[in-house]
Amino acid sequence: MIRDITVGQYYPSESTIHDLDPRFKIIASFIYMISIFAVESIIGYGVVTLFIVFLIKMSKIPIKYILKGLKPIMLIIIFAFVINVFFTPGKVIFEYRIIKVTSEGLYRGFFMAIRLVFLIIGTSLLTLTTSPLKLTDGIEKLLNPFKKIGLPAHELAMMMTISLRFIPTLLEETDKIMKAQMARGADFESGSIVNRAKGLIPLLVPLFISAFQRADDLAMAMEARCYRGGDNRTQLKVLKYTRKDLIGSFVLILYVASLFAFKMVW
Amino acid sequence: MIKTDKLNFEYDDGSFKLENIDINIDDGEFVVIIGHNGSGKSTLAKLFNGIYLPNSGKIYVNKMDTSDEELIWEIRKSAGMIFQNPDNQIVATIVEDDVAFGPENLAIERSEIRNRVDKSLKTVGMFDYINKPTTSLSGGQKQRVAIAGILAMQPKCIILDEPTAMLDPVGRKDVMRTIHKLNKEEKITIVHITHFMNEAVDADRIIVMDQGKKIMEGTPKEIFSRVKDVRNLGLDVPQVTLLAHMLKDEGINIDDDIIKIDEMVEKLCQLK
Known part of the structure; x- marks a missing residue:
């Protein structure tokens, strides 16, 4: 699906x-x-x-x-x-x-x-x-005029880029956690809808925790690379x-x- | 390059502290900071980069005080940092865009960014992957891209916080080769934080940390020849050093400061 x-x-x-x-x-x-x-x-x-x-x-x-x-x-x-x-x-x-x-x-x-x-x-x-990068770049540029009324165009675009970047990483992680839980007898595939939804909790909790950990790490790495928002920034691809x-x-x-x-x- | 003066640091929840650290790292040096989990080595790295600030004492990076807020970006520009998890420090979806991230933040001109991106990727041997998605790379390759990203900011010093801990042996070797190359050819000061002993053998100097304190400092030979002390700290010595030590204990006339395999071969051949 x-x-x-x-x-x-x-x-x-x-x-x-x-x-x-x-x-x-x-x-x-x-x-x-x-x-x-x-x-x-x-x-x-x-x-x-x-x-x-x-x-x-x-x-x-x-x-x-x-x-x-x-x-x-x-x-x-x-x-x-x-x-x-x-x-x-x-x-x-x-x-x-x-x-x-x-x-x-x-x-x-x-x-x-x-x-x-x-x-x-x-x-x-x-x-x-x-490509996702061009798309977010385009959106950022199109939203630029609205910056004057306080719309955070650069931040929105950066958020989109980062989420696109992390989709495959988090999918991989979900798969890994699922397999680890299944190896210990978790059942994600049978039972009523309520039971299946309950079965997702042991999947979602570790996924959320690791996503927060990743967010924290990434923020640190971005700061270490002198990221301080969209002002005064140049771009490789224009x-x-x-x-x-x-x-x-x-x-x-x-x-x-x-x-x-x-x-x-x- | 990096100098700490009676550095003290404690986490807000009091869970861990660094006490009275005096370290002096010279320009162009390759220093390995070693210690097992919870020894304070990663905390130290984050202090060097101004991510954490000391409770008392001072840290100077390239003669700039890290507690001076106005200098923080200059400090981060001159001392780049590589983290343990290769996945969590890559920002962009395409290799070249990620390498360009640092220089873009420094507001460097476009043509110059182009030059720097190409040059840094060539230096770390990842130029062939310039247009590849970052998710398609192996751990070692991601880590080299991260190094290229720092390199493109043209730092004087690179601090690597356990860059090899999550890699397979091949990736580990590639990363180690890359940072040694940067040290020799580009004359970049390297502070390499690790718990793998064999990565410390080629360093100019080793600093051993334990429970928030600096407890040993010296050349690899000086450190590893103290086999008992090192092992008491829960750390390993290189296999050949251990072998030399055991041979000596058995009464064989051999130096016990051997740290490399070639050296061992040579010494063994000289025995009667």
């Missing part, structure tokens, strides 16, 4: 999409998200589909890999669909006892499901093509807009413009 989640994972590859500036990609993702919810016609979704398929092709990430990321949220999509189908008032086209299906409901349910699918594909494309980003902006404008055009005509 955990391995199926592609949102938030990075897929290293060499493509134009990978090379784009993370700041541009984050902004573009927002515009894309707004566009999915603004579109209301089949033709409009045709344009969105063309656009996203084009991006996936450009990113050189196998479509299968991206679709795999939809699996864990399939339940939510189905749920959203069903709720919309059954509970939207309107012209009834099918009725069985208390269950009523309206044409408006079908229409809305279908669009809701499509929107969620496009949303997930779009956001996972962002994280799949942007984000730069390139020609690719310019071309990307044109593609994005073209996409938004065509959505508007179709809306006018229809």
Whole structure:
């Protein structure tokens, strides 16, 4: 299950999409998200589909890999669909006892499901093509203007970097503790949900203790390397807009413009 | 390079203290501080770096007083520190980003950071891994990356707090080779804290700690030839030294200050 989640994972590859500036990609993702919810016609979704398929092709990430990321949220999509189908008032086209299906409901349910699918594909494309470091760097730079009103942009980015850095370490540790407990007869896999949840306590306690220990060590190591916050700090890797980003902006404008055009005509 | 003057230190909860420590470490020296668990050797390292401050007495790093708050960053810049757990001192996900962390904090210019990162990674022999994720490295490799990270800050002195304790024998050898190289080629003062005796054999000087006190100090030969004293402290002496000692006890005419295997071979061959 955990391995199926592609949102938030990075897929290293060499493509134009990978090379784009993370700041541009984050902004573009927002515009894309707004566009999915603004579109209301089949033709409009045709344009969105063309656009996203084009991006996936450009990113050189196998479509299968991206679709795999939809699996864990399939339940939510189905749920959203069903709720919309059954509970939207309107012209009834099918009725069985208390269950009523309206044409408006079908229409809305279908669009809701499509929107969620496009949303997930779009956001996972962002994280799949942007390394965690670039992503946090991009977020930091985009949040910089808000520093004036007291938003700790650098600290937020540093926290994200460190948590990303420690995810594999802590996963490894969890595995180790689990095996150590299992070797002494702990059972994580059978019994009722309550029992299984109780079984997690001997796993979580040592994990938390070691996580705090690690945090303490890391803080000391960072201080020993003269870390004192984001002020007066230089960076090895600096984000730069390139020609690719310019071309990307044109593609994005073209996409938004065509959505508007179709809306006018229809 | 590092000088302590009647240093006293006690933890807030009173669990442990260091008493009257006088240590003087010269520029370019390779000093090993040895002692078993709870002897105060790691506490001493953290005092050298200004992480802890002494209750009384003074510590001077490169002639700067560690209790002077304004000098703390200068002190940490000139005396870099490597910790025991390789996982808990790596900040970034990619090797070169981690090495760049120190110089970035010192607000060094970008092109210069690039030079320093490349140079330090070459020095520790990790240049081939420059773009690898830090989690894919072995313990010894992580520790060498950590050393490169300190090196990129161009310190005069590196303090290593049991850097080999969590490594396998291969990683341990690589790390030891690296720090000896830094001492010889880059003329960096090394303070190496360990409880492995064989890592102390090549040092210029050994300081033995026990229960918060400095109890012995001298060249490896001077220390290890006092086999009984060392063993009474719960510490080991190198195997060859022990062998030489036992041979001597059996009435064989051999020096009992042998600490290296080659030396032993030579001395044994000279016997009639």
